[in-house]
Amino acid sequence: MSGESQAPAAVGGLALPSGVLRVGPLQGEMTQSFLTRLAARYGMAFRDLLAAVVDVDGLPNAMGRAQLDSEIYLNQEARDRVAQLCRLPQDRLLRALPAWAQEEPRRRFAIGPAAQFHHTAEKVRCWGPACPECTARRTGGRETARLYLGPQQRVCLSHRRWLMHIPGTAGRVMDLAGCGQVLDAQRRHVRLLRRSALSKPTATA
DSSP states (O other), X not given: OTTSOOOOSEETTEEOOSSOOOOOOOTTBOHHXXXXXXXXXXXXXXXXXXXXXXXETTEEOEESOOOTTOEEEEOHHHHHHHHHHHTOOHHHHHHHOTTTTSOOOOTTOOSSOOEEEEOSXXXXXXXXXXXHHHHHHHHSSOXXXXXXXXGGGSEEXXXXXXXXXXXXXXXXXXXXXXXXXXXXXXXXXXXXXXXXXHXXXXXXX
């Protein structure tokens, strides 16, 4: 029937559900965070989803390992598999995920899908846990996520949450209720950033 979905029955050995399972990333989300949420939607662990994405002949084409502070980089073949699993076009994933096409894993994997984990400050930009209330509004459920954060995004003023990762907190969001000085300081900081951006001279031809 012409109206039936053309989605493949399986991706890397992982059977796709018969219904439409579309999982979108948050704007600015870390790729590893998005894959973890995607795995949860399939009712599986992150490592099992990763196997479906990068295993070749039963062996994982992955360098490094997942850590709390790590990011994962995928080559084009692995990105194609993820796009099939979440049923979203590549251009949408590219717009939302800053590290989506940042690096192509290479070295010992000559063919097939591949992944590389990085966790050093040189490779992974400043990140923090997403505000739970904002995430619930965008995803429709209570999910945890990690985002790359700019200077103006490190506090959720709407829900009074400190979002920058703090060592020893396991990536938990910190409640700023009762910390009015911190919230006021963030508001002033955001205003200064906006004024600074407006005061920059525009390029001329």
